[in-house]
Amino acid sequence: MPAVQSRLVVRSFATLVFFTALAGQFWRNLLGWWGFGAIALVVFVGSVVLLARLKPDWVWAKFPRSIGVFLVITTLSIAWSFYPGASAIGVAVLWATTIAALFLALVLSWAELLRTLAAALRWVIALSLLFEVIVGAFVRQPVLPLWVSYPGEKIPDAFYWSRGLLFHGGPIEGIVANRNLLGFVALLAVIVFAVQLAARSVRRGWGIAWLAAAAVVLVLTRSATVTLAAGFVAIVLLFALWTRRRGPQRRRPVYLAAAGLIVACGVAVATLSPWLLSLFGKSEDLTGRLDIWASVTDLAVQRPAFGWGWVSYWVPWAEPFAGLASRKGVVYLQAHNAWLDVWLQVGVIGLLAFLTIVAGALWRSWFLAVDRPRTSVSDTAPYTVSALLPLLLMAALIAQSVAESRLLIEYGWVLLVLVSVTTKRQQVLNRPMP
Template identity: 65%
Template sequence: MTPAHRRLAVRAFSVLLFFTVLAGQFWRNLLGWWGFGVIAGLLTIGAVVLLVREKPEWSWRRSPKGVAAFLIVAALSIAWSHYPAASALGVGLTVATTIAAVFVGLCLSWAEFLRALGNALRWILGLSLLFELGVALVVRGPLLPNFVSYEGEKIPMAFYWSRGLLFDGGPIEGIVASRNLLGFIALLALIVFGIQLAAKTVQRRWGITWLVIAAVSFVLTRSATVTLAAVVVLAALGFALWARHRGPRRRGVVYLTAGAALVASIAALTLGWNLLLSIFGKSDDLTGRFDIWAAVSGLASERPLAGWGWIGYWAPWVDPFDSLAERKGVLYLQAHNAWLDVWFQLGIIGLVVFAAIVIPALWRSWFLAVDTAYDGRGAALPPRASALLPLLVLAALIAQSLAESRILVEGGWVLLVAVAFLTKRRQLSGEAMP
C-alpha cells in the first residue's frame, strides 16, 4: 500500500470512528447491542492496528498526563468498587474508547481532524433529517428501535427511536434517538462548518448549505440544555476574538470582563431561574434532574474520597443503578452532570484527575486560539480560524457536562481526550494549523 493510500485509509477510518462514537445509538437501535458490540470491537482493533502501522511520533512528554492518571484511578477503583464486575467492564470500555481517542490525537493532522469530524457530522445530520422525514411520511407516528419489545399498555416516549414530530416543528431525535444528543451534534456541526468556511477549506456554497442544515437541525431539536451550551460557545468565541484583537500585552480588560460576565451570569441564573425555565418550557425540577442530583449526591457523600467504583455508563442490572434514577417509568443511566458522576464513581480523587484533563486542555486551547502563530522562519502568521476549534469544542463539552454526563463516554470522551492530545502535540511541536 502506497503512503497516499495509507493516508486515505486513515482518513476514511477516522470518519467511521467519529460517526460511531457520536452516533452509537444509531447502531444500537439498528442492529441491537450485539451488532453494536461487533462494530465497536472492530473499530477498536482497527485503531490499534493503525496506531502500530502509522508509528506516530510519541513520547511521555507529548502526552497529557491527566488522561493516564484518570485511567489508573479508574482501574484501581475495581479493588474497592461496590460492583467490581461492572467496574471491570466499565474500565475496559473506557480504555477501548481512549484507544480510539489516542489514535485520533496522534495519527491525524489538524487538517485531517477537522475534515474527518466535519464529514462524520454531515453524515449524522443528513441521515437524521432523512430518517425523520421517512418516519413522518411513512410511519406517521412514533417509531421503536429494532430488537426490542416492551410490555404494558403505555410505552414511555423516551423509549422511542423517533416520535415522528418533524412536520410539527419537533422536537426531533434523529438517528441518535435523543434530541439533546442530536442538538449537541448540531452545535458541534455549527462550530466545525463555520470554521471550515472561515478557513476556506470547503467550497463556499457547499459550506453554507451544510451550515444551514446544522442550524435547522439545532432549532428542530428544541433542546434547552444545548441552547445554553451554544450561548457559552458564543461567549468563548467573542472573548477569544477580542483577546486576539487586544494582543498579549493588553488582555487584562478581557480577563476582567470575562470574570465579571461569569459572576453576572451566575447571579442572573439564580434570580431569573423560573423565568428561564418558562422560556424553555421546562419543569421546575429540570425534567427530573434535581431528584437525580439529590440521589447521586447522597450516595457520593457516603464514599466521598474514592467513590463507589468506576462504571462510565450506568449498568441498569447493577445495584444501585437499577433504581437510582427512575422517572415516569424510565430508568436513566447517568447523573446528568459529569462532575457529579465522577465524584460519585471515583470520589474527590477522581474529580482531581478529571480536572487535570479538562483544565490543562482548556488552557492550551485558549492560548492556541488567541496567540499569534509563527512559521518555521519565525515570521508572524495571521490568526487562523481553525485555531479556534479546540477552544470552542471544549467550551461546548464543558457546558454540556453541567447537565449531561456524555463527556465521560463515547463521543464526548473521544473529543475531550483527542483535543487534549492534539493541543499538547501542537504546544510542543508548533504544528501548522490548516
C-alpha cells in the first residue's frame, strides 16, 4: 500500500478510535451493548494490528512508569476483589482502552493527533446538533435509546436519549445522551478548535464556524459542572500565557499569584458555598453528589489500603454497587468523583499510582507549554501554540474529575494516557545535548 494511502487509513482509524472514546454511549444507544461490543472489538483489534505492523519507536525511557504500575495494581486486584468476575471484565476493558490510547500516542505524529481528534469532535458536535434538530422539529417528544424498555409509567429524565428541548433553550443531551458529557465534549472541542485556529492549521472561516458550533452546544447543555471546568481551563490558559511572557528567570510573581488564587478560591468555597451553589443552579447537596460521596467513603474506609477490586465503570449486578448510589429512581454507576472511585476500587496504593500519573502528566504538560524546546526534534513535538493543548486538556480532565469519574473510562482514560505518553516522549527528546 502506498505511503499516502497507508497514512490515510491510519488517520481514518484514529478518528474512529477518538469518536468511539468520546461517544461510546451513542453506539450503545444505537446498536445496544452487543453492537457496541463489536465496535469496541474492532477498535481494539485494529489498534493491536496497526501497532504491530507500523512498529512505532518504542523506548521504555519514553513510557511513563506510573501507568505501568497502575495497570499492574488493577490487574492484581482481581486476586483480592470482592467481585472477581466483574474485576476481570473491568481490567480487560482498562487494558484494551490503554492499548487504543497507545496506538494514538505512538503511531500518530503530533499534527495527526490534533487533526484526528478535531475530526472526531466535529463528528460528535455535528451529529448531536442534527439529532437534536430532528427530535425537536419532527419527533417532538422525548426519545429513549433503541433496544431497551423500561417498566412503569414514570421514566426518569436521565433514561432518555434526548428530551427534545433544543427549541426550548435546552438542556440538550446530543448523541451521547447526557448534557454533562455533551457539554464536556463541547468544551474539548472549543479547546481543540481554538488551538487549531491560533496555530493556523485550518482555514480561518472553517475554524471559526466549528468553534462557534462547539460554543453553542456548550451553552445549550446548560451544565454547571462544565461551566466551572471551562472557567478553570481559562484560568490555566491565562497563567500559562503569563508564564511564557515572563521567561524562566522571572516567574516567581506568577506562582505567587497562582498560590494566592488557590487560597482565595478555597476561602470562597468555604464561606460562600450556598450563594455559589444557587448561582450555578445547584442544590445544597450538589444534585445528590454529597450523598454519593458519603456512601462511597463509608465503603472505601472498610478496605482502605487495597480497595474492593478494580471494576472501572460500576456493574449493577455485583455487590456492593447495586443501590450504592441512587437518586430519584436512577441508580448511578460511578462515584461522581474519579479520586474517590480509585480509592474505593484499588485503595490507597492505587490512588497514589493514579495521582502519580495525573501529576506527572500535568507537570510535563505545564513546562512543555511554557518553555521552548531545548533541542531540535521531529514533527511529533508540540510547538508554539499547539504546545498549550496537552496542558489545557489536562486542566479540563482534572476539573471534571472532581464531579465525574470519566477520567477512568473511555475518553477520559484515553486522553490521560495520550497526554502522559506524548509529554513523556517529548521530555526525553528535550534533554540537553551531551
